[in-house]
Amino acid sequence: MKGLGETFGSGAMTNDFKSIKEADVLFVIGSNTTETHPVIGSWIKECKAKGAKLIVCDPRKIELSRYADVHIRHNSGSDVALVNGIMHVILRDGLQDQAFIDERVENFEALRKVVMEYTPEKTSEITGVPAELIEEAARTYAAGPNSAIFYTMGITQHQSGTDNVRSLANLSLLCGMMGRPGTGVNPLRGQNNVQGACDMGALPNVFTGYQKVDSKDVRARMSDLWACGDLPASPGMTLVKMMEAAGKGDLKSLFIMGENPMVTDPDTNHVRHALENLDFLVVQDIFLTETAQMADVVLPAACWAEKEGTYTNTTRTVLRVRKAVEAPGEARADWEILNDLARSFGAAWDFRSASDVFDAIAACTPSYGGLSHRRLDEGPLAWPCPTADHPGTPNLHVGKFARPNGKATFAPREWQKPHEWPDEQFPFLATTGRILYHYHSGSMSRRSAPGEFVRELFIEINPADAQALHVDEGMMLRVTSRRGTVSGKAKITDRVPPKMIFLPFHFAEAGANLLTAAVVDPDSETPAYKISAVKVEKA
Amino acid sequence: MPKIKTLDDLKKIKESTMDLTGARSQGKTRIIIGMGTCGIAAGARAVMEAVMAELSRRGLKDVSVETTGCIGMCQDEPLLDVIHGGESRITYGKVGPDDVPRIIAEHVVNGRVVEDKVIGRTD
């Protein structure tokens, strides 16, 4: 999000879903779309069937690879080099959209300078991808006429995540693939309301609508709207920092709403230590999760089907959530609990409905200014939607970027070696991710039909490695990193390249995040889940 | 093989193939050679070969060469009959290979019966 924000002036997905169908070239990198976003995956396959070209870059052989015109299996963590290499070919052969660059983008020379170094040969050395494939990807992407980039956690969950995103933004600007249907750089959000949570200011440095907390004017306007006193001026700690601070004893209390860091956060052993170290932990959730069990107070919340509200999807489209059934027992909607909790603190909050809360959001958030539950009941709308008669904005950056001078900027980056790399002691590279049948910590999906279908952790391992380890399908494997050990059943498949294993992270009892390091991207503080050096043994 | 471009190209192929299909219909002119045991003994095979050679040399089309069994005039073998167009069937007797070019030139091509060799005439 940060990568896109500084390049384009806005960090959200640039285009809407309809736009996908108008793409002539789909560049999918670090996204196992058919498993993580199945509906988008089906559209991508539909485009391909209708004649669009598909470029897939992923160390794993994912389902979309099957349909790819250009299939690149690059080394994990070599994304920046790969994209720089692609840009090198584009510039070398003069395939860039010079008119677009001249008119709408700054800092071109700096990009040229960095990219110059990444010859196909050098890129091939770093990425392990044959030079011809890099050339072909470059030609295909540049040819368009409309090329769209899609990425997910495979790009962001690296120490260099933001650089990865910046590189993709550079690529799209270089070829002028922006501001038209069928183009853009499209991060596919992993969770249902990541976009909304960010929009709402559930981030340490901004209020709603990315209004910075360190801006005096913003704070003044907010305290005005909220009818409260001075608001804190310095940006707060990120989640990973908070965890660190808790471990050190600097953070005394944590209020966790609907999260299960014991399963989803990196380096589970460290998380456990941090939470244990707190003076007072409150968890508000629908189940007594691994994290809730460590809490001092647990507040029972209503779940998805039991409350009114809105989500904002990956295309910035605000959608209504409606109550279908009553919450069990005394469980209550999170917004109701928070309203009453604020009152317990002595605040004069009096939100009677989710719709009330939304009106308050609209009042303090320009991009949401024209929205209301009433309006959304007629159908979803994409922000920015500043006024009640504004039709919403499906495609961003049409004609003008959101940066102050209306221009985008190239943000060239050099490739850097990942934080951890397989060595003699830990010769395998482990990567974690989602699978189709489960969601996140599995607290919902494992209690539903999919939980019966995929019950336990499996570990994908290449046939060559399995043979070397004398492991057959379904036998137990033990995986150890510098941080911990997990065991799971071997799934022998060439989906993973040799010396790489893949573990889904949905299974608390065999938590893949026991392996991962709490190493984060310094810009976005996104954990580097995608790379851990591990050793693999027959259990 | 040259590509066909015009009707003339097609006609050329047709012409050159005519002898093939000419042999599959009774030609305008029929030459019938007596090929009974007696005929063969008297040298009918050589006569037939001479007929074929002459037709080939002249590039004559539309002439069919048939053989037939003994017609009962064994003393005059080899026998060679010519039916020119719709005219009567002329039987030549004691035909030798040397007579063949003359019979073909006179009778088959020009329609003039070679009277000195004729031994019979059937309508």
Added chain:
Amino acid sequence: MGLYRSHVLICGGTGCVSSGSLEVLEALKKGLAEKGMDKEILVVSTGCHGMCEMGPIVVVYPEGTFYCRVTAADVPELIEEHLYKGRVVERLIYKGEGKASDVPHYTEIPFYKKQHRIALRNCGYINPDSIDEYIARDGYAALVKALTEMTPEAVIEEVKTSGLRGRGGGGFPTGLKWSFCARSAGDKKYVICNADEGDPGAFMDRSLLEGDPHAVVEGMLLGAYAMGANEGYIYCRAEYPLAIKRLKRTIEQATEYGLLGEHILGTDFSFELHIKEGAGAFVCGEETALMASIEGRRGMPRPRPPFPANKGLWGKPSNINNVETWANVPSIIRNGGEWYAAMGTEKSKGTKVFALTGKVNHTGLVEVPMGTTIREIVFEIGGGILNGKKFKAVQIGGPSGGCLTKDHLDIPISYESLSQVGAIMGSGGLVVMDEDNCMVDVAKFFLEFTQAESCGKCPPCREGTKKMLDILTRICAGKGKPEDLEALEYLGTMIKETSLCGLGQTAPNPVLTTLRYFRDEYEAHINEKRCPAGACTELTRFIIDADKCIGCTKCARVCPADAITGAVKQPHVIDQDKCVKCGACAEACPVKAIDRR
């Protein structure tokens, strides 16, 4: 090429090949070479003559002597006697009605005399592997004429004038069909030849493809030029390997001569032709199913409209005609539509090829002008019923056709006249039946075929034909119920009315027509549990006439089921429960004491 005094034509069609014509061909070549006659006599392998049951067939030109059932063993005599000495080998010549007095010319044989060969004109006359021989017979002259003298519109007009109608069964006016496709907008169009001949007993398409493949290709070229197509497919069933081989050779030769490919005859017209082998599904004879099959999908039909002329192969405007239709086109263009239209009846012009089979003396392929009566075909060309039995019915139009009776013998055959009496022209199958054929059994036989070939897409055909077959099976087994006839009529009518494609729409025809003309036979099966023709085994009984039986025990000894008992010299009895109705006893009885009822 040297001059040959004589050409010996040997049929290389599938029928004759399976009777051993290849061996005859080899023996001839070898024999002539040994005698040093190979320079004067040419041996040619041709396509089918149509009279397959008399095969292998050998015709010696220039005399036009027609030899049949020739074996390799006959060859030395043939060479010595006919080719060397000019004496006809009488024992091998075709004997017509048993008179062998004079040796008829090929064309004088009654089987051929009544025919009028347009589509089949080169079959059995030229070497199908030689494009030169085709050209010598005016082949590709129509193409040259069309490309140099005629506009595409004029070609379509000529076909319209000819009155040619689809010979695959539908009978849709070909020129009109072409004009639809020609009018349809699109940069890419296809012409397709339907060579997925699947009717049991029909082999006219096979004979044409084997005997005169260039005519089909030339017809397609003319169609492609007229409709603005530049690519074509011949969809040929894989069961016709020889036809496929010949077609491949044909395409090679035509391409070498520049008659296929880019800029044909130096014009802007280009045409590429592919062969697609079928994979064993009768329903692929239906045009939309055929296109699905070319596309590599299950050969299931789809509803029309949209018609192939607008949305055909891969969604592009396409035109499908069958082999016989295409083969007629060159003659029409060469001789003019008027010439063609002068033959036939008012609405059905030209000639039609029929596959004459069943209980008839001469089976084979016959091409006759439309308007010829069934009587002429069966009795004059076909030489009447086998073994002097009585004519009972003729099943016309293949498995989807109908059964006609002696009352229909004088109907002049045309699309209209046949549909009036409940039959169809179909692709031209003509099965003659005599008094020994049970019409219920015949209806069941055809329905078994169509039911097995139903693609399963639409319920009427899938479920309906199965149910009709179930009912027929039980009627033939003596378990029919009186209401079954009504059910059959209802199901048959409704399947025709509601089925998706031609297969379902015509599948009930054999049942409906036999119900209409031979209802008494059905009633006998149901009400009297009796098969009047004695064909339905389960209803047949063998009974020993005690008065005639001499007690010789021969019958008891041959009975495989030990169903016959009786003391020596005493009348024997058949235990009906044990009898398996094999008829062995009746054959064995020296005094004809066993009746089949």
Added chain:
Amino acid sequence: MQAIDLTINGKKIAAEPGMTILQAARKGGIHIPTLCEHPAIPIAGACRVCLVEVENSPKLLTACSSPVAPGMVVHTHSPRVLAARKAVVELILIRHPLDCFSCSSNGKCELQDVAYELGIKASPFTDEGDTCRDYALEDANPFYVRDMNKCILCGRCIRACDSLARYHAIDFQNRGIRTMVHPPVGKDLEHSDCTFCGQCVQLCPVGALSEKASTGQGRPWELKSVKTTCSYCGVGCELNVQVNTRTGRIANVTTDYLSPTAVNEGRCCVKGRFAWQYVHSDDRLTRPLIKENGAFREAEWAEALSLVAGRMTAIKEDFGPDAIGFFSSARCTNEENYLLQRLAREVVGTNNVDHCAHL
């Protein structure tokens, strides 16, 4: 574009070019029964139930596949049409079990509807042994059950899988009377390309495909539909939660392929359609819990909330507001995220608020 005027059952209808007779009839509010047709998937023209009579056309035409033409005169319920339609349904019913009583599709079965409309109780042609096709019930997966004995081979599931789910995990196998819908020969569903998105189940017009978890959860007429947004992944699929009004429990989840507001255009995945049982899970939290001596005890809301406010206020007083942190959630609504960050900033006075945006 010029409208195409046609007459259906005497009613003048202005259709759009490219429309089929069926679409034009629907536009004009005229009902034509269908089975193999579904607006979200390509036309098959297989079931023959929508046959209509078009003047000057000798054959009956399938309304679903025949394009409208100017001046067309269509009869959807003429005696000829009704007779044909009746025959078609009678034929389909030959091999379709009539266990409607216990069938999960009772009340939403489209075959039942057509039969009812035409007054057909059973096929008059069914003989003993016809109905039973002896296909074993396939229920090895937790999502849906396949009962191929009930399959009418309309192919809607196949087209849904091919054109919506884009897996083409199933297809017709064999032909003619032996035709069946199946994953690749020799494979079962669980080991095929199927990803259990269940779109085929929703599109099945009869009871051949049914949702496992929905069995016994409510008859169609007992359900009310609540339109909402899926809570798995960032696509934001519009879902219709079907709630049993009698029990107040979710019966199943469907999508609406014709919804103008659905960003997913009716598509969905296995989680959206099948991962809802957790809502009614027995181990849902139902009361606030307070940990005492390492064990939880149930508490009243007031006590729990005041305990939280009290402890946090005390920590704030001792260590300052930045000793307190708030984890919000990307799974909660906008409203809830808004309130939590406001609670942190306005009420507690810290910017220590974040959520797991990156997981």
Added chain:
Amino acid sequence: MTTTQEEVLSKVREIVSPWKDKKGGLIPILQQAQHEFGYLPPEVVQAISDEMLIPLAEIYGVATFYAQFHLKPRGRHVVRVCRGTACHVRGSLKILEKLKETLHVTDNGTTEDLRFTLEPVACLGACGLAPVMTIDEQTFGRVRPEMLGDILGKFE
């Protein structure tokens, strides 16, 4: 004949290569594959699916639609035994039983060495010669069980 996975793959690649960028290749590919392998083994079908990006279910849908395709191995020689009435009453069942016993196969089965496939058929249309069997294109009439050894011996 054993074929390794690599051999299968390289054969299949060779078969599909002319069709990679063309439409309508599935049926010719299956025909060629069946010609090559004698039938359509699962790994071959899977490889075709992978190479041509045609869903497996669709390929099987096509393969089971057309009579030409076989999903089980077939013998080098197909033995057809007529089970028509005429043959039945003249002992074709005994012929069939004897064949099953000799070849160790069931109806429509194939011998382990892939030499023969045994197919009982409704009628071969040669009732005059009953009982009749055919091997490939050759017809044998008035067959007696004791003749079977010699007949089968002619086919390797």
